[in-house]
Every structure is written in structure tokens, then in C-alpha cells.
Amino acid sequence: MVKKRVTITDIAHEMGVTPSTVSRALAGNTRVGSNTRQRVLKVAAQMGYQPNVLASSLRSGRSDTIGMVVPRINRHFFSHVISGVEALLNPAGFNLLIIQTHEREEHERKAVHTLLRNRVAGIIISHSVETKGFSHYQMVIDEGVPLVQFDRVTEQIVGARIVNDNFLGALRSTQHLIKNGCKRIAHFAGALHVNVYQERLDGYRYALEKAGIEYDPSLVVENCIIQEAGQEAVARIVLPKKVDGIFAASDLSALGAIQKLKELNKAIPGDVKISGFANEPFAEMVEPTLTSVEQNAFEMGNQVAKAVIESIGKDEPVSEEIHIPVRLIQRRSSGSDALLMNSVV
Amino acid sequence: MVKKRVTITDIAHEMGVTPSTVSRALAGNTRVGSNTRQRVLKVAAQMGYQPNVLASSLRSGRSDTIGMVVPRINRHFFSHVISGVEALLNPAGFNLLIIQTHEREEHERKAVHTLLRNRVAGIIISHSVETKGFSHYQMVIDEGVPLVQFDRVTEQIVGARIVNDNFLGALRSTQHLIKNGCKRIAHFAGALHVNVYQERLDGYRYALEKAGIEYDPSLVVENCIIQEAGQEAVARIVLPKKVDGIFAASDLSALGAIQKLKELNKAIPGDVKISGFANEPFAEMVEPTLTSVEQNAFEMGNQVAKAVIESIGKDEPVSEEIHIPVRLIQRRSSGSDALLMNSVV
DNA sequence: GACAAAAATACAAACGTTTGCACAAAAAAC
DNA sequence: GTTTTTTGTGCAAACGTTTGTATTTTTGTC
Numbered sequence: 001m002v003k004k005r006v007t008i009t010d011i012a013h014e015m016g017v018t019p020s021t022v023s024r025a026l027a028g029n030t031r032v033g034s035n036t037r038q039r040v041l042k043v044a045a046q047m048g049y050q051p052n053v054l055a056s057s058l059r060s061g062r063s064d065t066i067g068m069v070v071p072r073i074n075r076h077f078f079s080h081v082i083s084g085v086e087a088l089l090n091p092a093g094f095n096l097l098i099i100q101t102h103e104r105e106e107h108e109r110k111a112v113h114t115l116l117r118n119r120v121a122g123i124i125i126s127h128s129v130e131t132k133g134f135s136h137y138q139m140v141i142d143e144g145v146p147l148v149q150f151d152r153v154t155e156q157i158v159g160a161r162i163v164n165d166n167f168l169g170a171l172r173s174t175q176h177l178i179k180n181g182c183k184r185i186a187h188f189a190g191a192l193h194v195n196v197y198q199e200r201l202d203g204y205r206y207a208l209e210k211a212g213i214e215y216d217p218s219l220v221v222e223n224c225i226i227q228e229a230g231q232e233a234v235a236r237i238v239l240p241k242k243v244d245g246i247f248a249a250s251d252l253s254a255l256g257a258i259q260k261l262k263e264l265n266k267a268i269p270g271d272v273k274i275s276g277f278a279n280e281p282f283a284e285m286v287e288p289t290l291t292s293v294e295q296n297a298f299e300m301g302n303q304v305a306k307a308v309i310e311s312i313g314k315d316e317p318v319s320e321e322i323h324i325p326v327r328l329i330q331r332r333s334s335g336s337d338a339l340l341m342n343s344v345v
Numbered sequence: 346m347v348k349k350r351v352t353i354t355d356i357a358h359e360m361g362v363t364p365s366t367v368s369r370a371l372a373g374n375t376r377v378g379s380n381t382r383q384r385v386l387k388v389a390a391q392m393g394y395q396p397n398v399l400a401s402s403l404r405s406g407r408s409d410t411i412g413m414v415v416p417r418i419n420r421h422f423f424s425h426v427i428s429g430v431e432a433l434l435n436p437a438g439f440n441l442l443i444i445q446t447h448e449r450e451e452h453e454r455k456a457v458h459t460l461l462r463n464r465v466a467g468i469i470i471s472h473s474v475e476t477k478g479f480s481h482y483q484m485v486i487d488e489g490v491p492l493v494q495f496d497r498v499t500e501q502i503v504g505a506r507i508v509n510d511n512f513l514g515a516l517r518s519t520q521h522l523i524k525n526g527c528k529r530i531a532h533f534a535g536a537l538h539v540n541v542y543q544e545r546l547d548g549y550r551y552a553l554e555k556a557g558i559e560y561d562p563s564l565v566v567e568n569c570i571i572q573e574a575g576q577e578a579v580a581r582i583v584l585p586k587k588v589d590g591i592f593a594a595s596d597l598s599a600l601g602a603i604q605k606l607k608e609l610n611k612a613i614p615g616d617v618k619i620s621g622f623a624n625e626p627f628a629e630m631v632e633p634t635l636t637s638v639e640q641n642a643f644e645m646g647n648q649v650a651k652a653v654i655e656s657i658g659k660d661e662p663v664s665e666e667i668h669i670p671v672r673l674i675q676r677r678s679s680g681s682d683a684l685l686m687n688s689v690v
Numbered sequence: 691g692a693c694a695a696a697a698a699t700a701c702a703a704a705c706g707t708t709t710g711c712a713c714a715a716a717a718a719a720c
Numbered sequence: 721g722t723t724t725t726t727t728g729t730g731c732a733a734a735c736g737t738t739t740g741t742a743t744t745t746t747t748g749t750c
Contacts, residue, residue: 007736018700033698050461055736058399058705074428079419086445098443100431116395285630363730378728400706403735
């Protein structure tokens with residue numbers, strides 16, 4: 001039933017030439033006559049020839065697929081990075097093999113091996129939140145496969161890193177709360193061994209320092225990036241400690257805080273001003289609308305793609321770090337009503 | 346610089362056996378002695394061996410990658426379907442090669458060819474909105490590659506189809522508006538050559554018919570699935586025609602309508618009741634919260650994965666159609682305040 | 691028309707596996 | 721102790737390309 005797939009040899013026999021000629025004709029090699037080339041192209045088309053990428057890659061040692069490892073595909077941020085990567089990679093003739101880790105270190109390790117087995121031309125990765133060891137990347141380096149990290153990165157691995165300007169985003173966000181009158185600002189942080197959350201904490205602290213506000217560690221809530229954690233932190237920290245501002249490292253925990261505060265009849269931004277991070281789509285839907293730091297995920301994807309294409313050319317990896325600018329979007333939760341005031345930082 | 350990758354032959358030489366023995370040992374073939382198997386495994390591990398999938402697939406004619414073609418990765422619905430597919434496919438030993446079409450028919454055609462060239466074991470597809478011709482799938486059928494369609498499907502292609510129960514969702518949604526008192530219900534439709542939008546229109550019409558309300562074609566707005574279109578439709582249809590209910594085929598156009606109506610000081614659900622489709626995350630954030638039809642994207646992904654794994658086994662495709670149940674989520678925009686009233690349909 | 695140079699094509703090996711078949715050694719059967 | 725069966729390996733071809741080298745054909749020069 002299954003029609004035999006047509007190969008380069010089939011075309012060659014059909015035309016009475018040799019497979020090598022067909023191969024060269026299809027590859028556009030100049031050493032084949034221009035009328036034979038035309039004929040080859042025509043016969044190939046009418047026989048419905050589809051080159052066998054496996055055979056081609058095996059023989060040539062080149063691959064046109066790039067592996068991408070992300071914590072989760074169905075997160076707004078990651079799906080947009082993927083989209084940005086594809087936008088540049090596809091026109092360049094590359095395809096994307098995508099694997100999710102579901103935030104599990106073991107899955108990450110397996111994913112990397114899978115990609116190596118598939119002989120990908122390069123690997124793009126954003127580490128799972130669990131990941132603390134990076135020894136499984138030695139093999140990637142050893143085999144000379146370019147490795148580009150994005151968003152959640154580590155300096156322990158050589159190669160390009162594309163990151164958001166978390167520090168600046170956190171700094172501007174916190175300064176904005178201060179400017180709007182906050183004196184006691186809590187920070188809903190993430191897991192601090194992850195660079196992005198550490199950098200946001202750093203930006204927060206630096207803003208306090210510059211404003212002459214003493215840093216109070218008891219106002220920092222670690223692992224507070226989901227909705228429920230935000231709700232819980234309101235009861236446990238925000239109210240007891242008489243906090244008047246929250247800088248959340250995640251929009252979700254900011255949302256949780258908003259919900260809980262409304263439930264307890266606290267005014268936002270009257271009693272507590274809030275800003276989040278990531279500018280999730282819901283940020284402009286929630287009541288009150290949520291001030292947040294916008295990350296340009298698509299642009300980040302573009303830069304990632306550029307970096308990986310570049311490093312495929314080189315034989316030695318370079319440890320460049322590219323920062324994608326972020327942007328504070330001021331909305332009502334922090335006491336700014338004017339969307340027009342959006343300040344690009 | 347680049348270390349040579351270790352092959353099965355390297356292991357064989359190292360151990361003084363033949364490559365075929367190593368191959369069989371790694372494959373768990375029973376025809377190799379159990380202590381040689383142990384030795385092979387150990388040597389392979391310590392040499393850092395990673396099987397070459399390309400060579401393996403080329404020789405065996407089997408592939409462990411499955412191609413997936415979607416309009417856009419970064420849409421809530423599609424990214425969740427992808428996630429659901431991966432959840433079953435990965436444990437089964439398959440990988441996903443994902444390509445976006447950006448709703449372009451030509452990209453879809455190219456994507457399919459790319460997948461065939463990569464000799465994928467199966468293809469999963471949701472058609473672009475532009476796609477009207479399906480001739481490029483003949484080659485997929487001819488080569489015996491299993492093809493599973495989901496969400497946006499056509500009966501012109503043989504093989505499994507996994508779809509939402511759009512008809513029932515639309516029916517229940519419209520009935521719900523009727524029950525809450527609506528007499529003149531507009532429908533914001535999509536492009537009607539796409540099955541999902543046609544089915545939603547059908548469900549809407551059937552609900553009207555059953556309620557004895559005459560169908561008025563002038564209340565159906567085609568190609569109205571984005572925010573701006575929803576806003577525009579309010580001014581052009583909803584107000585002039587004294588509509589008191591809107592069943593939108595998309596949450597986005599429903600959102601647009603809400604915004605415009607609020608802007609014009611109309612009461613929701615007082616003056617106009619609204620329900621959407623897809624239950625996007627923002628549906629429960631917007632003011633008023635938006636009644637919508639929830640699609641179980643992750644479950645759909647699971648079913649898609651199951652279908653593709655199944656059909657890889659068979660040599661003849663079967664044209665089964667699986668309906669994923671939907672669920673009406675009643676919220677305030679349609680005059681239902683009780684989340685508790687969620688009716689499963 | 692003979693010869694060199696250039697252009698076009700053919701030959702054959704290689705990429706790293708898998709797998710049918712042959713074969714030897716060990717185990718079982720008589 | 722011979723024959724049969726079982727078990728474990730080896731041999732070599734094949735998968736569909738690419739590519740270095742060899743060979744043929746064409747073209748140009750005198």
C-alpha cells in the first residue's frame with residue numbers, strides 16, 4: 001500500500017545518469033551542466049521527490065534542526081520566545097525540536113541527551129527552576145554543539161546568554177513605587193538561586209538603598225510567584241507588617257495579593273500600591289489594572305535565534321551576554337492612571 | 346577541538362567485539378549474552394556514547410519524531426494542545442518537531458514538505474485559516490505517514506480528527522442567553538469556511554430555532570474574532586439593531602464588545618448580555634467577568650497523541666472523529682453571578 | 691586534425707546504524 | 721560419543737545521501 005519513497009537513485013536511473021550527478025544538480029553545484037540540472041529538477045518534481053534529511057545529515061555531518069529546551073511551552077513568556085526564535089530560524093532553513101522540562105532537572109538532563117542523539121546543530125535552553133547542577137552540559141561543549149541560554153541562565157556554562165534586564169526592571173519598578181509615596185515596600189521574590197529572581201531582588205534593594213530606605217529582609221517573601229502564594233503573603237506579611245507597597249517578581253503573585261486585599265476591603269492603590277513583573281495579558285484586565293514590567297519575549301527570541309545561528313558558524317564558543325530592554329508599564333494598581341505615562345526604561 | 350563523537354564501532358573496537366554485537370546489546374536483543382550485554386552497557390556509558398538517531402532511523406526506516414503544524418505556538422489554546430501532546434508523546438519515546446504556519450496556506454504546504462523530508466513518523470495538524478486546498482496532503486497519504494487533524498479539520502483528508510464540540514458549546518451558550526431573557530441575539534462569527542466557526546454558527550441557529558426565535562442573518566457578523574472587530578460590530582450592528590445579547594465565537598471579540606459598550610455607558614449584562622468562546626485566561630479578569638465556553642485544550646492534546654500513536658501501528662488510516670466535551674462557564678457578563686452554577690454540558 | 695584545457699559526468703567510498711544469514715561453541719538429547 | 725538443538729557472535733549488505741578522485745566528453749587553440 002505504501003508507495004515506495006523516491007530516492008535520488010530512482011531519479012538517476014530514470015534519467016540514465018548517476019546518483020552523484022543528481023545530488024549535485026539538486027544542490028546547485030556548478031560542476032553539473034545547466035541543461036542536465038534543469039532536467040533533474042523537472043524529473044524530481046514530477047516524481048514527487050523529497051530529499052531524505054536523515055541520509056543527508058548523516059553523510060554531510062550537518063544538521064538543520066535546532067533543539068530548544070524550555071520549562072513549559074504553554075506559558076505566555078516562553079511561547080512568545082519560541083515564536084520569536086522560529087521567526088528567524090525558519091527562514092534561515094532551520095527547524096525546531098522543542099522539549100519541555102516541566103521544571104524538572106532530570107527532564108532537562110534527558111532532553112539534552114535526546115537533542116544530542118538527534119545530532120542537532122545547536123541547543124537553546126532556559127533552565128528549569130529545579131536545576132542546580134550543570135555537569136550534563138559538559139558533553140554538549142565536548143561535542144562542539146553551540147549552546148545558547150536565555151532568561152534563566154548560568155555563567156557556569158560557556159556560550160551566549162540572552163537575558164532580560166531584570167535588575168533595571170526591578171529598580172525602575174521599585175523606584176516608581178517609592179516616587180508614588182511608598183515607604184515600606186515588600187518584595188515577593190522567586191527562588192533566589194535562579195538568576196532572574198536574584199537580579200530582581202538586587203534591583204529592589206538597590207532602589208531602596210538609593211532612596212535611603214533601610215532594607216528589611218522580613219519584607220522579602222521567597223518562593224512567592226504563584227497566585228496562592230501572593231494571597232497567603234498578604235495575610236502573613238503585608239498586613240501585619242503595615243506594608244504600603246508590593247513589588248512582586250511575578251504578575252501572578254501580584255494578582256493574588258490584589259484579590260486578597262480586595263477581599264479584606266483594603267484599597268488599591270490607596271492603602272497598598274502594587275507592581276508586578278512580566279506584563280501578563282491579564283495585567284490590563286484585572287481590577288485595578290496592574291502595573292508591571294514588560295519583557296519583550298518575541299525580541300528575546302529573535303536575539304536567541306541570531307546568537308545560535310552565529311555560533312553555528314564559529315568553532316569556539318564565546319560567552320557573550322545580551323540584555324533585552326524591559327519597560328515599566330504604569331497602571332492603576334500603583335497609583336498611576338495614565339497609560340500615556342508609560343515610561344520606557 | 347571538537348571531540349570525535351563515539352560510535353558503536355568505537356565501542357566494538359574497545360571491547361574486541363563486532364559492531365553488530367554492540368548494536369544488539371544496546372537494543373536489548375536477546376541473542377546476545379547477558380554478560381557481554383553488561384560489559385557493552387558499561388563501556389558505552391563510560392565512553393559517553395550517544396546513539397546516532399539519524400543513522401539508526403535511516404537504516405531501520407523507523408523514526409521517533411512526530412511533526413506538528415499549528416497556526417501559532419503562542420496562542421493559549423494551541424500551546425496547551427501542544428503541551429497535552431507532549432505529555433503523552435515523550436514518555437512513549439517520541440519527540441516533537443513543531444512548525445508554525447502563521448495562518449498562511451503556503452507556509453502550511455511548506456511545513457508538510459519539511460516534515461516529510463525529515464521522515465517523521467506521523468503528522469499532527471491544525472489548518473491555517475487561509476487553507477482551502479488540501480491537495481498537498483496527497484503525498485502524506487501516499488507515503489503512508491499517519492495524519493491526525495485537530496480543531497480546524499477537514500473531512501477531505503482521511504485519518505483521525507480530534508475536535509471540540511463546537512456545536513454543543515454554541516447551542517448551550519446561546520440557550521443560556523435565551524434563558525436569561527435575550528430576545529435579539531447577535532452572533533460574532535469567524536471565517537465560515539473553517540469548520541469550528543461554521544459549527545458555532547450552526548449551534549447558535551439551532552438554539553434560536555428550538556426557542557422559536559427567527560434567525561436574522563443581519564445579526565451575524567462574519568470575521569469577527571479579534572478585539573477591534575468586536576468593538577466595531579457594537580457600533581455597526583449591536584446598537585442600531587437593538588441587540589440584547591451577543592454570542593461571540595471568540596473571547597477576544599466579546600472583550601472588544603464589552604469595552605465598547607462600557608465606553609458608551611451601556612450596562613452589561615443589564616442592556617446587553619454577552620458570552621464568548623474559548624475561556625481565555627482574561628475571561629475571569631475582565632469587568633464584568635465573561636461567560637465563555639471552556640475547551641479542554643490539554644485533553645485534546647492527549648487525545649491527539651493517543652490517535653497518532655495508534656495510527657503509527659496501523660497500515661491503513663481510519664477516519665475516526667473524536668469530540669472533546671466543552672463546558673459553559675457562566676459569569677457576570679451574561680447575567681449569571683454564580684460561578685457555582687457552572688454547568689457541564 | 692592533433693592536442694591541451696576545461697567542463698561534465700561517473701565511480702566508489704563513506705556517514706553510523708540495523709539485520710539476515712552464516713558459523714562456531716556450548717548444551718541437550720539420544 | 722555422536723548428533724541435534726540452542727545460544728552467542730561475526731560477516732557483510734543495506735539505508736540514501738555527499739564528495740574526493742578518476743574518467744569521459746566537449747571546447748578551444750594552433
